[in-house]
Amino acid sequence: MATNNLYFTKDHEWLKVDGDEATVGITDHAQEALGDITFVELPKVGKVVKARDSLLVVESVKAASDVYAPVAGTVSAVNDRLGATPELINQSATGEGWICKLKPFDASMVGSLMKAGQYEALLAEH
């Protein structure tokens, strides 16, 4: 995956910007930390979120964790395959395990997110 349009949050979400639409998922580090994901509470299409709002919940065998909206926007699509196969997030966190799309989204906030290098540096600190 090309990384020049890929952004990260300190809570381990990623945001991929394609024109007027942005895709949201959790990072490989996040899926690794959560362990086997058994359920994704997908948001409803049309849900309006502010940046840092809880967008959805992912559940692993041991716990439920919030996934926060990296930027403000409106949910325009969800990855329905996660309903029956949430393990796609474990297998391909930044690919087939994408969670939802935001359209429109607040492009002015993208600049406040981390680029891949910054995110990797954050992980290295821990």
Added chain:
Amino acid sequence: MKASEKTPLCDSHVKLGARMVDFSGWFMPVQYDGILAEHYRTRSDVTMFDTCHMGRFFVTGPGSMDGISRLLTTDVRAMEDGQCKYGFLLREDGGILDDLITYRFNAERWMIVVNAGTLPKDRDWIRSRLPAGVAFEDASVRMAKIDVQGPNAFATVTRVLGVDAASLAYFRFKTFEYGGEAIVSRTGYTGEKGVELYVDASRIVELWDRFIKGGVKPAGLGARDTLRLEAGLPLYGHELSEDVTPVEAAMERYAAKAEPYVGSEAVRRHREQGPGKVLVGFKIEGRQSARAGQAVLHQGRRVGIVTSGSFSPTLQWVIGFAYVERILACVGNRIQVDTGRTVLEAQIASLPFYKAV
């Protein structure tokens, strides 16, 4: 509580890349290659668990049978040599101090296996209440234990150790030589065929490595929890505590002996009065799990609390335990669980959720 205790196998877990967590003050592996993989491997093949953190007490001498019979709900007088039996240690008011397994070597030699988190409390409780002349030894450090569990467990133990476990009946044990006296019992906490192996602590790393070399993969506490939940087995600190009696835990059959014991009067009274709440199993269609501490509802009214809940890897739906008002505690009854974000439709289910064929 910060994990301060380490089992003799701690370095082995770290070397294998286990994710380590605090469990009842012990630094323990929660998973190696993944909870689901370890769960499925236990159901379909064989895995092993480090259970050195659990407590092991020996009670010996003339009068030992009378001594433990007075303290445990277990009908130890009805046991035969080489038999193990599940039971409880109760307070006078019937509150459960621990659930445990008693091993009878002979009428004057017994081993009691207890939970890790309750070990110090149990030790003090039992030791101070045994009659004079009965010897008590906390062998938790001297002896170590691993569980080998799964449909291929017996064949694996025979192949790796040359010990025949297949001929043991359920909840029976025998001793064998392994740098001193070692014990194999046909017991476990997974709902599968399997054994628990007790050896001298100085030999446990070698024993573990022999199974590793023999192709056995370890499983962590994560899989241990989903396995025991599917098997309908309670976990102390979740389903069982000092705040509940065996009557409420719906496990009176393990506290039913005629002879008086510490807590028997309270259990009898509680049974006659009828408990206000009762432990039940429940299932939820789908994958969204109920979790310990969430409220159980019935027609919008709060009627209980979830004590354990998880997606069941084997069944592919959600299962759990909850305490609910006794009047509602019938298999098939519909209840709801409030997760805080959503209300899940649940149904009271019969136990165990899963039974090995």
